[in-house]
Amino acid sequence: MAQPFDVCIRGAGIVGRSLALLLAQHRLRVGLVQAPRLSLSPAMSSSEPPDLHDNRAYALNAASRQLLQGLRCWPEGTAVTPVTAMRVRGDEGGEVNFAASVATPQPTTALAWIVEVAELESCLANAIRFQPQIEVIDAPQPAGLTVVCEGRFSSTRDELGVDFDVASYGQHAIAARFACEHPHQGQALQWFSQGEVMAFLPLQGPGGNSVALVWSVSESRAQTLMALSAKDFAAAAQTASACALGTLSVVGERAKWPLQHGQAQAWSGKTAAGQAWVLAGDAAHTVHPLGGQGLNLGLADVAELANTLGTRDYWRSVSDPRLLRSYERARRAGLAPVGAVMDGLQRLFAQPDTMVKNMRNAGMQGFEHSGPLKAWVARQAMGLN
Ligand SMILES: Cc1cc2nc3c(=O)[nH]c(=O)nc-3n(C[C@H](O)[C@H](O)[C@H](O)COP(=O)(O)OP(=O)(O)OC[C@H]3O[C@@H](n4cnc5c(N)ncnc54)[C@H](O)[C@@H]3O)c2cc1C
Known part of the structure; x- marks a missing residue:
């Protein structure tokens, strides 16, 4: 008997939903397995109870935006804020600045776009509702x-016997929202200090007065910061940001995520029963959020896999190992430079040694004036290389 689906996607996060929509455009019949609501939580370490609140906003690059626009799932209005400039500060005077107008050979409107997660998820869910090629199954x-x-704690990956090489950073990222005294003017701000990384991502359009915070700190400091009152927490962030946006006040809840660098040893294969499988998104790889690249990498997996399956020779099946290996090769190559830079930066700025501290800040100054190297890094982060 014919199988009901060409492709069964396990996990209806942003990666799973985008892939389902893209494969449906290629006329493939897709079953999308949606987990019960409880597992839609921020990924917490197994010893901690799940926290169901997701208050993040993602920095998405030009490649991700193009993919989502092609699916008609790019949120509208103030749910998307273009980042026209980015300022990164080191811990001893180092500073790097990026501007959309000069980052690439052609002027661009934005370095990245800060997108409300809930809005993006709902655009994708609505599109799926109207796509007859996709059936949501339980x-x-x-x-x-x-x-x-299925994300970084994928149980199917474990059932398939695929090892996931993980290096924990011993850090948590705290996500929160602030209303700010001064408008952000489309600027993203980031500070590296004593192993901590703090980022303010602009929200609510170019003239907005609020930011999404991602603050990566040691596990013990995360516990202390989470236990503070909203007022004291805002004061701590205000001090750490040297009052860059004036007085801050917390809006909504805070949440925290454990941070790790991880990669699956195999991204494609067949079960003993001959069932072909591949991994995509956080189920295949996780990176430190300091560069806002995790979902961008996942959406690049989506684009590559859909293109590989959608443009295959008519006589090849979707389970053809040659296709799946070519997807795996291409995406491992795409992940390698991004993963190495995120991991390297995190480790470099975690070193307390004074000499290393001076060198990394001098390195930032050198990079700031490096011309082509800086332009290449900006293009890489923007998904344009
Ligand atoms: C603090 C923080 C900030 C970040 N900021 C950015 C950013 O600015 N830009 C960026 O690009 N990335 C960012 N990321 C990374 C981004 O969150 C992830 O890369 C992205 O969410 C991965 O999407 P995914 O769909 O692969 O996995 P997930 O978002 O984890 O989704 C997996 C889905 O699968 C479901 N599932 C799990 N198990 C099963 C099962 N057995 N059966 C069926 N369904 C299952 C889950 O419920 C969930 O819906 C950030 C990460 C963190 C921690």
């Missing part, structure tokens, strides 16, 4: 190919 079903998009 349990996996047989298909030509299974794509695992």
